[in-house]
Amino acid sequence: MATTTIPGPAPGPAPGLASTGWEGTTTLQPGWLAFTGTVGVTAPHAHAAIQVLIVATGTVELADARHTRRQVRAAIIPPRARHAVRGSSGALAGMLYLDPAGRAGRHLLTRLSEGRRDQVDGWAAAAHTLLPATPGAFPDPAALVRSWAAPAGTVAAGPHHPALRQALELLPELLAGPVRLTDLADAVSLSASRLGHLFTAELALPFPAYLRWARLRRAAELARDGATLTQAAHGAGFADSSHLTRVCHEMFGLAPSHLVQVLRPAD
16 A cells, blocks of 8 residues: 655645645555645645545635635535635645545445535535544545445446446556547447446546546556656656646646655655
């Protein structure tokens, strides 16, 4: 398990913002990334992942795209939901970023009210049962993911449509090069429009956004394992390191150089 102390910013701070306030540990595992530590400030941004926020101590304020601001103890933020974060001095929280194709992520999406997925009050309401029994304690991320992946047998193991499941299985092997929806659709015997609809309907993400998320995760894995920024960009199918930088800012609000720093395995 790749866990390391973060000497600088963690996932969240956007370009142009001071990185002070974000310090903790980050773990990257198949299907999810977890951050635990002090919370700083971010500019508005949107993830392709499903984000879970659980506050242990201090206060954390979330703002949605409507500029509604709320102090929350916990929140589930769906993919593509624009938001900003502001932690009080010394606020401690855990953040989980889950792949929307995974069983745990799909379960969490069912907690969100359809009409309130872009609203901070809906994010907080969906997460009211996630607070730990002991105030100030951090739940174990791996244990949380396991519990969400098997909620009393109520959620399917993956996307319902078999062609979408097949496409998701094929995608990781294709990330080093160009990936076109038409080619992926041909491989699973669907039209491109039908497969694109399945991505949006079942994963709450259009295909281009899911592809960028998959490439970014692959780049993070390569960087964690010692690749340079340029090697990670090329290995994940980005045109160059500038392309990786743009997507990293879009998805996490931080430079990929920071991502490299926080995801390297501890010595």
